[in-house]
Amino acid sequence: MNDKTKYQIMKNREFLKGYSAGDAGAEQTDQEQELPGIPSLKKRCRPQTIALPVEFDKLGISKDIWDLVMGRESCRKYTQTAVSLCELSFLLWATQGIRKVVGRKEPVTFRSVPSAGSRHPLETYFFANHVEGLKRGLYHYLPGEHALEVWDPAKDYEAELTRALCGQHFAAAAPVLFVWSALPYRTEWRYGVKAAKYILLDAGHMCQDLYLACGSIGCGACAIGAYDQDMLDELLGFAPGPSADPLYECAVYAAAVGKVI
Numbered sequence: 001m002n003d004k005t006k007y008q009i010m011k012n013r014e015f016l017k018g019y020s021a022g023d024a025g026a027e028q029t030d031q032e033q034e035l036p037g038i039p040s041l042k043k044r045c046r047p048q049t050i051a052l053p054v055e056f057d058k059l060g061i062s063k064d065i066w067d068l069v070m071g072r073e074s075c076r077k078y079t080q081t082a083v084s085l086c087e088l089s090f091l092l093w094a095t096q097g098i099r100k101v102v103g104r105k106e107p108v109t110f111r112s113v114p115s116a117g118s119r120h121p122l123e124t125y126f127f128a129n130h131v132e133g134l135k136r137g138l139y140h141y142l143p144g145e146h147a148l149e150v151w152d153p154a155k156d157y158e159a160e161l162t163r164a165l166c167g168q169h170f171a172a173a174a175p176v177l178f179v180w181s182a183l184p185y186r187t188e189w190r191y192g193v194k195a196a197k198y199i200l201l202d203a204g205h206m207c208q209d210l211y212l213a214c215g216s217i218g219c220g221a222c223a224i225g226a227y228d229q230d231m232l233d234e235l236l237g238f239a240p241g242p243s244a245d246p247l248y249e250c251a252v253y254a255a256a257v258g259k260v261i
């Protein structure tokens with residue numbers, strides 16, 4: 001290991017502890033300085049939206065937590081069956097759905113997954129390859145409306161996506177490929193330098209919910225952490241970064257999903 005790598009590893013270990021060397025951790029956060037934060041829901045920015053079905057009782061959801069936890073595993077092979085729109089809707093609900101909203105002026109969302117300070121820095125995008133009732137394309141989930149926003153319907157992403165996922169064709173060709181992004185400032189506003197650690201912890205909780213929710217409806221999931229940051233960000237249409245823009249957004253995690261029974 002050369003000195004540069006060792007130095008970077010030391011920085012990463014500081015990150016795991018949730019602070020930076022020097023006095024950055026001691027500085028007042030933007031919230032403490034009473035600076036404005038940003039909302040935990042991204043505004044709709046595409047003209048076409050699709051309402052999501054919520055008749056989850058039709059899905060025959062398994063509620064046996066023992067079986068779901070014991071049977072959880074990463075699945076990389078899926079059947080030819082399409083994921084139904086209701087199944088997709090359930091998975092979106094299970095990973096980012098809003099349970100309740102508290103406050104009017106600066107509403108705080110409480111969701112199906114925990115989040116440090118309920119800041120909810122994550123956004124859900126997905127590439128739909130084989131979803132009943134959806135054209136192939138890229139979509140964005142709007143948790144506030146429990147609806148989809150058609151992000152980019154026109155393209156066939158498979159080849160570019162395979163490259164962006166470091167050659168993992170099974171994931172690019174999966175019926176659904178979720179990509180989760182973060183708007184780090186949502187969490188940095190409250191937690192300063194500790195935010196990066198919390199954002200990734202949030203992402204872990206969310207993906208575990210995806211695994212369990214998939215298991216409960218005959219789907220399988222595989223977490224994807226191996227991807228080319230710049231390529232994936234570009235496919236999602238994010239500005240190159242990192243930048244100091246409070247609305248800066250980048251991909252942080254992904255997961256492939258398909259039917260297994």
Ligand SMILES: Cc1cc2nc3c(=O)[nH]c(=O)nc-3n(C[C@H](O)[C@H](O)[C@H](O)COP(=O)(O)O)c2cc1C
Binds near residue numbers: 074168223225
């Ligand atoms: C953070 C993280 C990143 C991962 N990235 C990938 C990946 O890029 N490709 C892949 O095939 N599996 C990936 N996995 C799945 C692991 O390989 C898998 O969880 C591990 O082999 C254990 O298998 P199990 O999930 O069936 O218990 C990832 C898992 C995690 C938690």
